[in-house]
Amino acid sequence: MTAIKSVVADAKRIVIKVGTALLTDNGRGLDEKAIANLAEELSAVQKLGREVVLVSSGSIAEGVRRLGWERRPTEVGQLQAAAAVGQMGLAQAYETEFAKRGVKTAQILLTGADLADRTRYLNARSALLTLLSLGVVPVINENDTVVTDEIKVGDNDTLGSVVTNLIEADALVILTDQKGLFTADPRKNPDAVFVDRARAGDPALEKMAGGAASSFSKGGMITKVIAAKRAAQSGASTVIVYGREPRVLQRLAAGETIGTELVCYQPRILARKSWIADHLNIEGAVLLDAGAARAIVKGNTSLLPVGVKEVRGDFKRGDVIAVLSPEGDELARGLAGYSSSDTVRIAGHHTEEIEGILGFIEQPELIHKDNLVITRD
Ligand SMILES: Nc1ncnc2c1ncn2[C@@H]1O[C@H](COP(=O)(O)OP(=O)(O)O)[C@@H](O)[C@H]1O
Numbered sequence: 001m002t003a004i005k006s007v008v009a010d011a012k013r014i015v016i017k018v019g020t021a022l023l024t025d026n027g028r029g030l031d032e033k034a035i036a037n038l039a040e041e042l043s044a045v046q047k048l049g050r051e052v053v054l055v056s057s058g059s060i061a062e063g064v065r066r067l068g069w070e071r072r073p074t075e076v077g078q079l080q081a082a083a084a085v086g087q088m089g090l091a092q093a094y095e096t097e098f099a100k101r102g103v104k105t106a107q108i109l110l111t112g113a114d115l116a117d118r119t120r121y122l123n124a125r126s127a128l129l130t131l132l133s134l135g136v137v138p139v140i141n142e143n144d145t146v147v148t149d150e151i152k153v154g155d156n157d158t159l160g161s162v163v164t165n166l167i168e169a170d171a172l173v174i175l176t177d178q179k180g181l182f183t184a185d186p187r188k189n190p191d192a193v194f195v196d197r198a199r200a201g202d203p204a205l206e207k208m209a210g211g212a213a214s215s216f217s218k219g220g221m222i223t224k225v226i227a228a229k230r231a232a233q234s235g236a237s238t239v240i241v242y243g244r245e246p247r248v249l250q251r252l253a254a255g256e257t258i259g260t261e262l263v264c265y266q267p268r269i270l271a272r273k274s275w276i277a278d279h280l281n282i283e284g285a286v287l288l289d290a291g292a293a294r295a296i297v298k299g300n301t302s303l304l305p306v307g308v309k310e311v312r313g314d315f316k317r318g319d320v321i322a323v324l325s326p327e328g329d330e331l332a333r334g335l336a337g338y339s340s341s342d343t344v345r346i347a348g349h350h351t352e353e354i355e356g357i358l359g360f361i362e363q364p365e366l367i368h369k370d371n372l373v374i375t376r377d
């Protein structure tokens with residue numbers, strides 16, 4: 001029997017969410033060792049050639065500590081103030097610890113409104129993908145200082161899953177203060193049994209999961225289980241795992257199964273492709289010659305620059321473009337591997353010529369087959 005491999009083993013792009021429960025000492029400010037450990041883990045996984053994005057909670061707990069308050073306030077203005085003060089501490093701590101390891105970080109604060117508005121959604125996506133291509137680790141939190149009930153994502157498990165969809169990540173890792181999901185809250189029920197693997201989106205999981213452990217954490221397990229369901233919509237599987245497990249991310253990346261794996265059983269490529277087709281705007285198009293058009297429609301092949309006759313519109317690497325037949329009819333959509341200006345220069349040329357023309361090569365194909373969705377019936 002072959003051993004089961006972690007869903008993180010083959011993940012190229014990973015979103016890691018870390019909760020207040022792990023980052024702070026029972027809500028009393030940031031645990032510097034925990035932050036150093038996280039920076040170590042993410043840097044090590046990045047050095048393996050994976051792209052990593054961190055979604056980190058903790059601003060309110062740290063703000064409350066810095067302001068010298070006894071407990072988490074309930075008044076909105078005070079919560080906003082605490083988040084603003086604490087976010088400085090989070091940024092400072094991550095920047096310091098990642099910099100020690102030679103890794104650059106970027107802070108991104110999002111609200112539900114940013115993600116509900118199409119232009120802002122695509123802007124956030126484009127900024128994140130650019131940061132990843134530069135080797136920077138984005139550190140994301142909800143912008144608690146400006147959110148109101150109407151525009152908030154509400155908790156960072158949900159935010160982690162929205163970010164997973166946004167950048168079509170392959171896996172979501174939720175680091176928390178429990179080994180993973182149990183059949184009931186283990187703090188309340190000593191007979192609760194650990195769940196090692198289940199299908200993301202299985203409704204039975206939602207019945208097992210309860211609320212948060214402290215007033216500083218927001219979601220509890222229920223938001224984690226629902227986050228896994230959302231992540232699966234764009235093809236990602238989720239792991240919920242104890243964040244103080246030694247070398248936790250490196251072990252997951254090496255294929256070891258630790259924590260609860262909530263698996264997306266829909267083929268990742270199909271889920272990801274339908275997400276791309278349904279959620280992203282078309283920024284431009286390429287018109288193919290007859291041979292390339294035939295090859296694309298027959299399926300399961302990448303689009304090479306040699307088959308492109310004409311480039312339309314203004315697009316960046318990573319944007320969605322339409323792939324048109326010689327007559328101008330849409331055959332497919334896909335994520336461009338080169339910007340429109342670079343595509344104009346390499347159109348009609350063989351892959352071996354790309355480097356000579358551009359002075360660099362991003363990838364051999366204009367659209368990789370995993371990023372290409374046939375839209376013609
Ligand atoms: N079925 C369950 N399995 C495990 N933990 C659960 C379950 N139901 C509720 N919980 C609670 O969820 C807590 C983790 O969620 P939370 O406190 O929001 O952490 P975080 O800050 O990491 O998001 C656990 O400490 C546990 O008490």
Ligand SMILES: N[C@@H](CCC(=O)OP(=O)(O)O)C(=O)O
Nearest residue numbers: 020058059060155156218219
């Ligand atoms: N944005 C908030 C955290 C929200 C949240 O979901 O907390 P948690 O359940 O600990 O991940 C903060 O930074 O304090």
